[in-house]
Amino acid sequence: MKEVKSPKKPLLYYYGIVLLIIALFNLLVTPLLNRRSIEEVDYGTFMSKIEAQQIEKVEIDDDEIYYTEKGGKTVYCTGVMDDPSLTERLYASGATFSRDVQKTMSPLLSFFLTSIVPLLLFLALGRYVGKKLVEQAGGKNAMAFGKSNAKVYVQSTAGIHFSDVAGEDEAKESLAEIVDYLHDPKKYTDVGASMPKGILLVGPPGTGKTMLAKAVAGEANVPFFSISGSEFVEMFVGMGASKVRDLFSQAKEKAPCIVFIDEIDAIGKKRDGQFGGNDEREQTLNQLLTEMDGFEGNNGVMILAATNRPESLDPALTRPGRFDRRVPVELPDLKGREAILRVHARKIRVGDDVDFHTIARMAAGASGAELANIINEGALRAVRDGRKTVTEADLEESIETVIAGYQKKNAVLSDHEKRVVSYHEIGHALVAALQTDSAPVQKITIIPRTSGALGYTMQVEQGEKNLMTRGELLAKLATLTGGRAAEEVALGEITTGASNDIEQATRIARAMIAQYGMTDEFDMVAMQTTRNQYLGGDTSMSCSEQTQREIDRKVVELVRTEHERAHSLLTEHRALLDQLAQVLYEKETITGEEFMRILHAAQKEEEHHA
Known part of the structure; x- marks a missing residue:
């Protein structure tokens, strides 16, 4: 899209103000100090x-x-x-x-020659140079404080369109209706329908909220104003509100048009009414509320806003009549991830062996930005290997790079540490394979990564899962404790390598008891609430101290039970544990197919002997 930029204020004026203060200080104050x-x-x-x-x-x-x-x-x-x-x-x-x-000399004449004349010369020179800079920039007023610095986009064929956005079909449908209304409003007014004044795009970071707004700009034949919420925040009280007034004044002149405010939570946070609050931000928010639903009205001005903290927005901003419609831009599902991968793969040369469905399954939970990064990392790996096409192995390795970091080429593990890591990772994989509710093992490796992991076991679901049963969560707990259990069974000692496993197992067990209602004692009572669901999902307990102690006891009991189950499974299949750990120790990386082939062969041999 072609961007029409408003003229910037010359920096010389700001430097001139500073130099003027310094000159006045030297002329008037310094002689008095040095006298x-x-x-x-x-x-x-x-x-x-x-x-x-x-x-x-x-x-x-x-x-x-x-x-x-x-x-x-x-x-x-x-x-x-x-x-x-x-x-x-x-x-x-x-x-x-x-x-x-x-x-x-006369004191009056001396003051005039040493102070007034240099000051007049300095002002004349600054005005002349500033005027020249303003003329070059195409502006008229360099000291126009409180003016909106929104970027204005005009229609262009070289921009982003809806065809360039994949994986968010519902969001595109809602926004396509807005674009259609701007193209032909009569079709809607004939029925008596009116479009929402404001549309709020909410979702985790990297899901494509800003890209969807750019696609709207690419599809619409109307002016498109783009500005960040932080650009309204000023040092002086009233400047942010002045920027809001100027922005909507420009938008009304060019209506019908679209105004996009990115990260609106910077100015749209809830007003708490406490003394000593941020008066500048609250005045800016009040002005925005007035402009969106004031007496004058904003016919033809459509407002888009994006945020990943919708729960922090002021209720007056999200009520009907202002931001009437909330468009969720969630993490893509399996079909969406595959579509996003294909869109970004247009920019690179892809080999014939690439199966995007497999790559999409391996990248479960990835956002659109992470999927774009996976494609780019795969292309970079192909270039490093001296190839001109990207293979499926490149994309699989790029997924591991995004998840766990690059391989540490110079990391040297001792023979004992290498054997410990082999048993640890095989413990995870074997416990997962011996349970019916676990996801299949995709890959096992003991090559250290830059994230700090000395090895990892990758499990990939066959299909898309939106719900997890209690049995599946228990199987996940057993799998997470399988690494520590393998160390206990095979080596008779424990190491620090299970720290991340312990953290994940504790979080899952606490959620099962306090959030999912998967215990008979607390039934369907929420003891824990989630905040900032799009920014990591921090949790806070909402129960008494006595109840919290009971929850802690239940969490320990649940994790201990699954740890003991993993320990008994590995003890029962000790020979298989040793065999698989030796294979991983020698090869350092084995695929899920190799792992299952060895497992099935060993199980058939056990049945034959039985």
């Missing part, structure tokens, strides 16, 4: 000092006499008297003396 302390005395004191030979230096002016005593820094001043023998007495006392024979 010597002068003490006035009578002429008799001056004469007695001469006779006592205590005077070191004397300066005689037309009206006054200045002198300093020997070893002193204070300047004394006295008036001039008719004393013809003064010079002889000064000479006899050993003092150095001189007379200023030049006529002093």
